[in-house]
Amino acid sequence: MTKLRTEVGALTLEKPGMVASGIMDETGPSMERMLRNGAGAVVSKSVGTEPKEGHSNPCFTEVEGGLVNAMGLPNPGIDAFAEEMENATRCGKIVGSIYGAGPDEFSALAGRMEDYGACAVELNLSCPHAKGYGMEVGTDPAMVKAIVGAVKSAVSIPVWAKLTPNTHILADIGRAVQDAGGDAVVAINTLKAMVISPEFARPVLSNRFGGLSGSAVKPVGVRAVYDLRTVLDIPIVGVGGIRCWRDAAEYIMAGACAFQVGSAVLTEGVDVFEKINRGLERFMDDYGYRSIKEMEGAAHE
Ligand SMILES: Cc1cc2nc3c(=O)[nH]c(=O)nc-3n(C[C@H](O)[C@H](O)[C@H](O)COP(=O)(O)O)c2cc1C
Numbered sequence: 001m002t003k004l005r006t007e008v009g010a011l012t013l014e015k016p017g018m019v020a021s022g023i024m025d026e027t028g029p030s031m032e033r034m035l036r037n038g039a040g041a042v043v044s045k046s047v048g049t050e051p052k053e054g055h056s057n058p059c060f061t062e063v064e065g066g067l068v069n070a071m072g073l074p075n076p077g078i079d080a081f082a083e084e085m086e087n088a089t090r091c092g093k094i095v096g097s098i099y100g101a102g103p104d105e106f107s108a109l110a111g112r113m114e115d116y117g118a119c120a121v122e123l124n125l126s127c128p129h130a131k132g133y134g135m136e137v138g139t140d141p142a143m144v145k146a147i148v149g150a151v152k153s154a155v156s157i158p159v160w161a162k163l164t165p166n167t168h169i170l171a172d173i174g175r176a177v178q179d180a181g182g183d184a185v186v187a188i189n190t191l192k193a194m195v196i197s198p199e200f201a202r203p204v205l206s207n208r209f210g211g212l213s214g215s216a217v218k219p220v221g222v223r224a225v226y227d228l229r230t231v232l233d234i235p236i237v238g239v240g241g242i243r244c245w246r247d248a249a250e251y252i253m254a255g256a257c258a259f260q261v262g263s264a265v266l267t268e269g270v271d272v273f274e275k276i277n278r279g280l281e282r283f284m285d286d287y288g289y290r291s292i293k294e295m296e297g298a299a300h301e
């Protein structure tokens with residue numbers, strides 16, 4: 001499958017699809033399983049300094065075209081995550097996703113992920129349902145620049161910033177990542193959303209609002225990648241609503257050099273990557289694309 005090989009800056013992936021943070025990536029065995037099922041890399045669950053329980057149930061509900069979740073970043077904390085990372089990194093490439101409240105916390109967590117063998121670190125600057133974290137720090141370009149700059153000085157592995165679509169200044173945030181020396185941007189995290197039960201006359205999720213993912217968000221993600229491509233020179237990783245090779249091709253043609261799949265691992269099954277890989281290869285053969293690089297940004301021409 002050399003045709004599918006791609007580069008996210010200095011990082012080479014044999015296959016362009018990665019498991020998005022938060023799905024089948026909380027333990028070493030689940031990450032290994034995804035690597036064995038056609039993923040080019042796995043992005044770990046976002047991990048913080050201390051263990052976090054997350055929001056109480058219900059924290060997940062299905063809607064037409066997707067899912068709305070407010071997990072609240074449940075994770076065992078960076079210390080307890082060492083063993084999971086060390087096991088999984090023996091089987092393939094793991095990107096360590098982390099969240100923090102500011103530059104110092106992000107830098108310390110990134111250093112630990114590097115020690116654990118992560119091939120890159122992904123900064124969660126975009127979760128829409130965790131107070132004091134995620135998009136609360138990721139919608140201020142000055143804060144984003146400070147965080148990315150601090151992490152870049154703390155580690156030697158590539159630093160990716162995962163961005164939120166819940167902003168009208170996405171391009172400014174992308175530029176802040178690039179100006180601070182960030183190696184790539186990842187777009188998009190979930191869209192802030194709410195579901196109400198008419199019978200109970202209240203929001204379904206315990207946290208009231210959550211984040212929409214799945215097919216419904218794909219056009220928003222594709223547009224975000226397209227917009228970012230027009231202002232950035234650093235690589236872009238596309239994520240949001242990818243279920244099949246056509247969806248992946250849209251992101252690549254919008255300007256992404258690689259992509260991530262989240263909800264579809266749950267709705268389509270763990271063989272979703274194998275199917276996407278086969279479909280992409282067939283499409284590339286039929287339409288004369290010799291590499292992902294040749295497809296990248298094709299919709300801009
Ligand atoms: C259940 C669930 C948990 C998630 N947890 C995280 C997380 O810990 N960190 C993060 O950056 N994104 C998280 N996300 C967002 C996904 O990584 C992805 O950006 C988003 O769901 C859009 O992609 P998709 O439509 O393929 O799911 C989560 C999404 C879901 C559905």
